[in-house]
Each structure stands twice: as C-alpha cells, then as structure tokens.
Amino acid sequence: MKIPYFPGCTLSTTARGFDNAVRASAMTLGVELVELPEWNCCGATFPLLVDNAIDLIGPAEVLYKASQEGQQLATACTTCYNVVKRTNRTLKEDGDMLDKVNYFLEHDSDYEGSVEVLDVVQILRDEVGWDEVREAVKKPLDGLKVAAYYGCMVVRPPDEVAYDDPDDPTSLDDMLSALGGQRVAWPHKTECCGAYLAVKSPEVTREMSYAVLSSAIRNGAELIVANCPLCQFNLDRQQQTMSQRYAGYEPIPVLYYAQLLGLALGLDGSGYDLDKTTVDARPLLGRVGLL
Amino acid sequence: MTAQTVTRSEENAPISKVLVIGAGIAGMQAALDVANAGYSVLLVDRLPSIGGHMAQLSETFPTLDCAQCILTPRTVEVGHHDNIQLMTYSEVESVEGKLGNFRVVVRRDPAYVDWDVCTGCGACTEKCPKRVISAQFEVSMGRRKAIYTLSPQAVPNKPVIDVGNCIWFQRGKCRVCEKVCPTGAINYDQEAYTLEERVGAIIVATGYDLYPVVNLGEYGGDQVPDVIDGLAFERLLSSSGPTAGKVRRPSDGKEPKEVVFVQCAGSRDPELHMPYCSKICCMYTAKHAMLYKHRVHDGQAYVFYIDIRSAGKRYEEFVQRAMEEDDTLYLRGKVSKIFRDGDKTVVWGTDTLIGQNIEIAADLVVLATAMVPRLEGKLVAQMLDLPTDENGWILPAEDNIQPVETRWPGIFLAGAASGPKDIPETVAQASGAAGKVLSLFARWGREQEREGQLQTSPEAERLAYA
Numbered sequence: 001m002k003i004p005y006f007p008g009c010t011l012s013t014t015a016r017g018f019d020n021a022v023r024a025s026a027m028t029l030g031v032e033l034v035e036l037p038e039w040n041c042c043g044a045t046f047p048l049l050v051d052n053a054i055d056l057i058g059p060a061e062v063l064y065k066a067s068q069e070g071q072q073l074a075t076a077c078t079t080c081y082n083v084v085k086r087t088n089r090t091l092k093e094d095g096d097m098l099d100k101v102n103y104f105l106e107h108d109s110d111y112e113g114s115v116e117v118l119d120v121v122q123i124l125r126d127e128v129g130w131d132e133v134r135e136a137v138k139k140p141l142d143g144l145k146v147a148a149y150y151g152c153m154v155v156r157p158p159d160e161v162a163y164d165d166p167d168d169p170t171s172l173d174d175m176l177s178a179l180g181g182q183r184v185a186w187p188h189k190t191e192c193c194g195a196y197l198a199v200k201s202p203e204v205t206r207e208m209s210y211a212v213l214s215s216a217i218r219n220g221a222e223l224i225v226a227n228c229p230l231c232q233f234n235l236d237r238q239q240q241t242m243s244q245r246y247a248g249y250e251p252i253p254v255l256y257y258a259q260l261l262g263l264a265l266g267l268d269g270s271g272y273d274l275d276k277t278t279v280d281a282r283p284l285l286g287r288v289g290l291l
Numbered sequence: 292m293t294a295q296t297v298t299r300s301e302e303n304a305p306i307s308k309v310l311v312i313g314a315g316i317a318g319m320q321a322a323l324d325v326a327n328a329g330y331s332v333l334l335v336d337r338l339p340s341i342g343g344h345m346a347q348l349s350e351t352f353p354t355l356d357c358a359q360c361i362l363t364p365r366t367v368e369v370g371h372h373d374n375i376q377l378m379t380y381s382e383v384e385s386v387e388g389k390l391g392n393f394r395v396v397v398r399r400d401p402a403y404v405d406w407d408v409c410t411g412c413g414a415c416t417e418k419c420p421k422r423v424i425s426a427q428f429e430v431s432m433g434r435r436k437a438i439y440t441l442s443p444q445a446v447p448n449k450p451v452i453d454v455g456n457c458i459w460f461q462r463g464k465c466r467v468c469e470k471v472c473p474t475g476a477i478n479y480d481q482e483a484y485t486l487e488e489r490v491g492a493i494i495v496a497t498g499y500d501l502y503p504v505v506n507l508g509e510y511g512g513d514q515v516p517d518v519i520d521g522l523a524f525e526r527l528l529s530s531s532g533p534t535a536g537k538v539r540r541p542s543d544g545k546e547p548k549e550v551v552f553v554q555c556a557g558s559r560d561p562e563l564h565m566p567y568c569s570k571i572c573c574m575y576t577a578k579h580a581m582l583y584k585h586r587v588h589d590g591q592a593y594v595f596y597i598d599i600r601s602a603g604k605r606y607e608e609f610v611q612r613a614m615e616e617d618d619t620l621y622l623r624g625k626v627s628k629i630f631r632d633g634d635k636t637v638v639w640g641t642d643t644l645i646g647q648n649i650e651i652a653a654d655l656v657v658l659a660t661a662m663v664p665r666l667e668g669k670l671v672a673q674m675l676d677l678p679t680d681e682n683g684w685i686l687p688a689e690d691n692i693q694p695v696e697t698r699w700p701g702i703f704l705a706g707a708a709s710g711p712k713d714i715p716e717t718v719a720q721a722s723g724a725a726g727k728v729l730s731l732f733a734r735w736g737r738e739q740e741r742e743g744q745l746q747t748s749p750e751a752e753r754l755a756y757a
Contacts (some may be wrong), residue, residue: 167508187630187637 004069008080010229018271021258059087064111078153078228087115129219130178138266140180147221148172168248179264188215193234209238225257253281263290305391306491307732315343317706317721318496324725326374340445350526353609366446390701401481402451409476411448415468430523433533497668502557502661516542531541547654556658568710572659577613584617662711695724
C-alpha cells in the first residue's frame with residue numbers, strides 16, 4: 001500500500017536516521033511512505049489559543065496537500081503527528097474555523113477535513129500486523145531488554161490523539177516482542193522527558209530525563225527506544241553530563257524504534273546515523289548480532 | 292401526578308402485598324416496616340442470602356458500630372418473619388399490571404440443595420474439596436468452597452453450589468457433598484423454577500456497586516496486587532473476614548506499614564470516569580484510616596483528597612478524630628499514577644497546599660472507588676419502565692420533594708438505586724418508601740371495609756382484612 005507521508009523538519013535534518021530507517025522498514029513490510037511533493041513546517045506545537053486560526057494554517061496546509069494525494073497521511077515524528085492530528089480534529093469539528101482557515105490557505109479548492117492522520121507505528125500495527133512483522137524478521141533481537149518509551153505526543157490528550165491505551169500503551173512493546181526483544185515493564189513509559197524546557201530550563205529537563213532514564217535502567221532495560229525526535233534528543237544528549245551529576249550513573253543508549261526495526265528486518269543500517277548518538281548503541285547492537 | 296386510586300370490582304380488588312426487589316439494608320428495612328404493620332411482603336434477592344453490601348462491612352461511621360452486629364438482628368428478623376416471603380437466589384423476570392394489581396414472575400435459580408430439607412449444618416461446605424477465590428463477597432480477599440454460603444451469619448443459612456467451579460458439574464466426579472449431607476438435601480438435578488405472584492405495590496431497592504478498578508488505568512487497572520478497593524479493605528478489617536480482622540496485603544500477606552487511601556477514585560472525574568460525588572467515600576475513608584491505625588499501631592495512613600465532604604451529624608468530628616487522634620496524614624490533591632516497584636506500590640500525587648508533587652512508596656493502596664448503579668438495577672429499571680439518569684441511577688418522580696416515588700403509581704425507590712447514599716440515609720428512605728406503601732394499603736383496607744359495610748357480604752369482609 002502507498003500512503004502520503006509527511007516527514008517534517010526534524011526528520012529531514014537532525015533525525016535523518018529515523019527517517020531513513022522508517023521509510024526502509026515500512027517499505028520492506030509493504031507500506032510505501034510517499035513523501036508529500038511540497039510541504040512546510042507543522043508549527044511544532046498545537047496552539048491552545050481560542051482564536052488560533054493563524055497558527056493552524058501551517059498544519060492545515062500540510063493536510064490540504066495530503067488531501068490532494070489521498071485519504072490518509074502518515075507521520076513518523078510524533079510531534080508532527082500530535083499537531084497535525086489535533087488540527088485536523090479542530091477543522092473537522094469547527095466549521096467556522098475550517099472556513100476561516102480555507103480562506104487563508106488561498107487554494108482553488110477547499111480542505112474539507114477528510115484526511116485521516118496516522119502514526120507509522122499505528123499503520124504497522126493495523127495495516128501490517130505484528131505477526132507479519134514477526135515473520136519478516138531476519139535478525140531477531142535475541143532477548144534484548146528494550147524499554148519502549150512513548151512520551152506524551154501519542155497519548156495525550158487521550159481523546160484527541162491516542163491510538164493505544166493512554167495509561168499503559170503497548171504498541172511499541174508489541175513491536176519489540178515481534179522483533180524478538182524482551183519487553184520491560186516500567187512506570188515512566190509515558191512520563192514527560194522535559195521537552196522544550198531543554199532550551200529555557202535545562203536543569204529541569206535534565207531531572208525529568210534522569211527520572212525516565214534511571215527508571216528504565218532500574219527495571220532492567222539495556223536499551224531505550226523512542227518515537228519522538230525531541231524525546232530521543234533529550235534522553236540521549238542529557239546523558240553527557242549525567243554521570244557527573246548522579247553518582248554511579250551508567251549511560252544507556254536511546255534509539256528510535258525504527259532503527260531497531262530496520263536492523264531486525266536485516267536492512268542496511270548505514271543510513272541510520274547510529275554513529276551520531278551521544279551514548280553509542282553499536283557495541284550493544286553488535287553483541288546481539290544486529291550489526 | 293396521577294392520583295393513587297384504583298377502580299375496583301370484585302375480581303379487581305387491590306392487593307395489599309408489596310414486592311421488594313433487593314434485600315440489602317434498604318430492602319430489608321422497607322420489608323420489615325411493611326411486614327410489621329401486618330401486611331405481606333415478597334422480598335427477592337439475587338444472592339443466596341440477604342444483607343447486601345452492608346453484610347460485607349466491618350464497622351460503620353460515625354459510631355464505629357460493628358456492622359454485622361447491628362445487621363444480624365434484622366437479617367434474622369427478616370428470615371423468620373411470618374409476613375415476609377423471602378426468595379433469595381432469585382430474580383424478578385417480569386412485571387405486568389399497575390397500581391393495586393401487579394402480576395410478577397420471579398425465577399428461582401437452582402441451588403442444587405433442597406433448602407426445605409437442609410438443616411444448615413455446614414458439613415458439605417467443610418468437606419467440599421474445591422476451594423475458589425471469593426470474588427463476590429470477599430472481594431477476592433478470601434476464599435470459599437464450591438458449595439458455599441456467603442458468610443457464617445448468612446440468612447438463610449443454606450448453601451448453594453457454584454456450578455462453574457464444582458468438580459461434579461465440571462468433570463463428572465466427586466459428589467462429596469452428597470455423601471456427607473446428613474439429610475440427603477443435595478440434589479444435582481434441581482432446576483430453576485418460576486413463581487407467579489400478585490402484589491399491589493413494588494419497592495425497588497437494587498442498590499449499588501463499586502466502579503471496577505480495572506477501569507482505572509491510571510491507578511494500575513487492577514494489575515497491581517496491592518491496590519484494592521474500599522469493600523476489599525472492609526473485608527480485611529472485618530473480624531469475621533478472611534484475615535479475621537488482621538490487615539494483610541494481598542501480594543505477600545505482610546502487614547502493611549504505610550497505607551495510602553485515594554479518595555474520589557473514579558468519582559468527580561467528568562473527563563475519564565464518573566462526574567458525580569459518591570458521597571460516602573470521605574467518611575468511610577476516614578473510618579478506614581482510623582480502623583487501620585487501631586489495628587496497626589506503628590502504621591501510617593495517608594489520605595489524598597480533593598476536599599472533605601463530611602456533611603452529616605457528627606461526621607466532621609469523626610474526620611477530625613481520624614486526623615488528630617489517629618495521626619492520619621491528609622494530603623489535598625489528586626493521585627496521578629500508581630504502579631508497582633519491587634514489593635512497594637508507588638503513589639504519585641500532589642499536595643496542592645504546599646504546591647509540591649509527592650511520591651509515597653506504600654505497602655498497600657486503598658481506592659475509594661465511585662459508587663455506580665448495579666447492572667441488575669438498570670435491568671430492573673428497564674423492566675419497570677423507570678427512567679434512569681445519564682449515569683444509570685433510577686430517577687425519582689421529582690428529585691426534590693418526591694424522592695421515593697417514581698413515574699408509576701405504586702412503584703417506589705429505596706436506597707442507593709436512585710443515587711449514592713450512606714446507611715442512615717438509605718434506612719430513612721427505605722422507611723419512607725415503606726410508609727408510602729403502607730398509606731396505600733391502609734386506604735385500600737378502609738375503602739374495602741366501607742364497601743363491605745355497605746354490602747355486608749362475608750366475602751368483602753374477608754377481603755377487607757386480607
């Protein structure tokens with residue numbers, strides 16, 4: 001199947017490895033992510049103002065472009081997913097807002113709120129299925145203990161974005177099980193990493209990320225996988241200074257689920273930017289035979 | 292409202308007998324009030340024995356009376372009352388007719404024990420080799436046999452066989468209960484039967500249930516063993532309960548030294564759960580904290596609350612006592628998450644008075660889960676064509692001034708079927724419903740007497756005093 005795909009800014013720049021891995025993995029599993037011919041930034045935060053028309057223009061433009069290509073839109077960046085999904089809902093439910101936004105969009109035709117926004121994980125779960133994924137695995141994870149980290153973007157607000165149990169999501173865990181990994185039960189799987197506070201109050205983000213990381217480690221994880229570029233960045237990069245701040249802290253690698261998926265499917269990981277993380281996952285991946 | 296009168300002919304004389312659906316404290320009180328006035332009552336309960344949720348409680352607020360001790364005299368009175376026809380293990384299948392003359396069909400499920408022959412000696416239960424978790428009465432805190440009574444004080448004190456767990460019914464072997472029964476009361480071929488009765492009025496006392504913990508994903512969704520609900524904690528506190536009143540946590544049977552009580556678990560949460568206040572939780576949580584401290588002197592109880600609703604005579608003083616005399620630490624804020632970490636149950640909450648997040652590594656967590664209408668109550672409401680509100684509580688005719696009447700003359704409400712209520716309020720309402728029924732019966736009696744005097748037929752005279 002082919003699905004229009006919106007990579008977003010981060011997956012075109014710092015998270016290039018995620019983009020490469022997700023496209024190649026999906027393709028191997030029979031899902032072709034077709035990049036929108038022209039696209040713009042989604043805005044990166046969903047506006048909470050009452051009169052938020054102008055902030056909805058960016059994501060609405062993405063939705064309009066998608067509507068010219070098909071009925072669905074796939075995203076891999078969960079921030080894009082969250083923003084575009086919520087914008088779509090607003091436009092669907094608020095006719096006045098839809099009119100206003102269409103007025104600003106200045107296209108020949110109007111956007112009608114018809115596109116369904118999907119996270120790639122959701123597509124793999126519902127369109128491919130974990131059993132299919134299991135059968136496609138070439139290099140099983142060999143019992144690697146992987147903590148699946150969901151963050152905020154695919155679970156909150158639940159009625160607007162969640163495609164999984166918002167209190168105890170399992171889609172990534174199910175994927176990891178299909179890949180031959182061992183799931184880790186841990187309480188911080190949907191706790192916030194600190195997000196944008198990394199810019200304004202880095203110490204707050206460091207503490208929040210530390211809570212997430214140390215919880216994964218305490219519960220036996222050897223590796224963490226994330227679905228969100230900002231989560232991956234915070235959890236990985238904050239570890240630069242963690243051993244100095246927290247006595248006895250042992251770093252843990254943080255990857256995107258797609259990187260692990262691609263490697264387990266036996267794909268060439270040279271475009272996955274595995275050399276760009278602060279905590280190098282390659283020794284661990286080598287040990288279980290993925291590299 | 293329609294006048295509560297009926298036109299009468301010889302065969303259509305109103306029947307001074309009431310059907311009470313549900314034999315918890317509400318149904319029992321209503322039944323006793325009517326029966327003690329000299330009228331007949333048909334009292335039906337789904338369970339094998341009467342007493343409802345109150346039979347599960349340890350002590351009651353604000354007096355700390357032993358619930359069993361104040362309940363048992365009533366259950367026994369109900370069980371022996373000449374005017375009360377008690378049908379337990381039974382459900383009302385259909386109701387037709389109207390004020391003065393309802394035709395009701397009651398189905399009695401097979402107990403596989405002939406209760407007329409059974410003496411209640413308990414030999415079958417004692418010798419039954421199959422032990423199962425008592426999910427219902429003991430709220431999974433204890434076990435029972437496959438042939439069982441709900442409690443040692445059960446009224447009627449006659450056992451039933453749980454077919455789903457009985458070795459004979461499942462695997463065709465065993466029959467131990469049959470062998471040990473001294474009166475030959477066991478009957479594996481017993482079948483359900485229905486009984487048709489005519490009554491003049493109906494009291495609906497179907498009660499409540501607790502909101503299932505499995506719905507509270509944020510509090511572990513029933514996956515964390517040491518997170519239990521309020522009724523389960525009642526069973527742990529009850530001296531006739533599975534732990535003989537010793538507080539023991541489910542996971543490993545240890546005595547918990549730090550217990551967190553979470554109020555409004557599923558109540559006052561329009562976004563995810565029930566929008567309303569369940570009304571009794573502030574009080575029973577204070578009671579729980581107090582009783583816990585009385586049993587575990589070196590223990591610490593914490594209570595997370597949104598605010599304390601202790602409106603009632605001697606209620607506020609009771610909560611103050613929990614705080615001051617029993618050192619309960621009250622924290623004003625909601626709990627966001629509960630999870631298991633090692634053998635601890637970690638509670639994340641917030642204290643809005645100091646503006647800080649709080650983490651407590653507890654040994655046991657008790658959720659004061661919301662009161663919700665019973666499924667059976669909703670079915671009864673459907674059967675009687677009684678409207679329910681958006682949460683399933685049965686609507687009275689008028690919330691303010693007709694709390695026990697319904698849209699149908701002759702059908703009344705008692706207790707928690709119409710919304711959360713504590714025991715005193717339930718009992719008062721049950722007596723109110725009984726009073727409404729009695730005023731109908733008294734009038735019908737008078738009218739029949741008057742007609743009898745006019746006609747002076749012996750038949751009419753007999754009817755007047757029926």
